[in-house]
Amino acid sequence: MNSLSFTFRRHAILSGRWRLSSFGPVQSRGDASKGTCVKLPSLDSLKIVYYPDPVLRERCAPVDNFGPDLTALADRMLNLMRDGNGVGLAAPQVGLPLRLFVCNITGEPEDDMVFVNPQLTDLSGADQREEGCLSLPGVSVVMRRSLNATMNADDTEGHPVEKDGSGLLVRVWQHESDHLDGRMIIDNMSASDEIANRRAIKQLETDFIGPLRGKKSG
Ligand SMILES: [Zn+2]
Numbered sequence: 041m042n043s044l045s046f047t048f049r050r051h052a053i054l055s056g057r058w059r060l061s062s063f064g065p066v067q068s069r070g071d072a073s074k075g076t077c078v079k080l081p082s083l084d085s086l087k088i089v090y091y092p093d094p095v096l097r098e099r100c101a102p103v104d105n106f107g108p109d110l111t112a113l114a115d116r117m118l119n120l121m122r123d124g125n126g127v128g129l130a131a132p133q134v135g136l137p138l139r140l141f142v143c144n145i146t147g148e149p150e151d152d153m154v155f156v157n158p159q160l161t162d163l164s165g166a167d168q169r170e171e172g173c174l175s176l177p178g179v180s181v182v183m184r185r186s187l188n189a190t191m192n193a194d195d196t197e198g199h200p201v202e203k204d205g206s207g208l209l210v211r212v213w214q215h216e217s218d219h220l221d222g223r224m225i226i227d228n229m230s231a232s233d234e235i236a237n238r239r240a241i242k243q244l245e246t247d248f249i250g251p252l253r254g255k256k257s258g
Pocket of ligand 1: 172173174175215219
């Protein structure tokens, strides 16, 4: 059980950064000098958001608050990823526009990885394979990705992490890094991908608009 509630404070003009903090209660709303505060749901109520939720198109902000709250968030994301049978999950996929993702390509707990403010370098090689996405159920797109890369990031305590990877792991790193810049696999569809995915994408768009319509009329 986790009763932590998160507050994101946007330090508007000066830094343009979102800060993750567990300070509460929220102070002033709408005061530009103090930033705009958004009260977010508890970790337990975080859930995967689906296309076309606009948060999936945001360029995510760097994380500059590290520590137990960030670790708890990453743990929650790993659980959501596992529940969805995924191999990776980025923060915007749970509605948080922050530069953070988790992944695990084997399903073994010791292979859990968390990358905060990730940066990929030394990309080399190329490979084409189908990819799916937890925010795009029923959709798969053939993506050309680099085969090898070096990951530089922070862990949830703010310590630097460097890892070399290849194959599926690097494919996941690239997929999740794309999410942090608002990019999704449907941005790269070939004509045949478009045909194959048209129905699933249309359904997601209908499902997203449906509840909004319901709210308005109800
Ligand atoms: Zn995805």
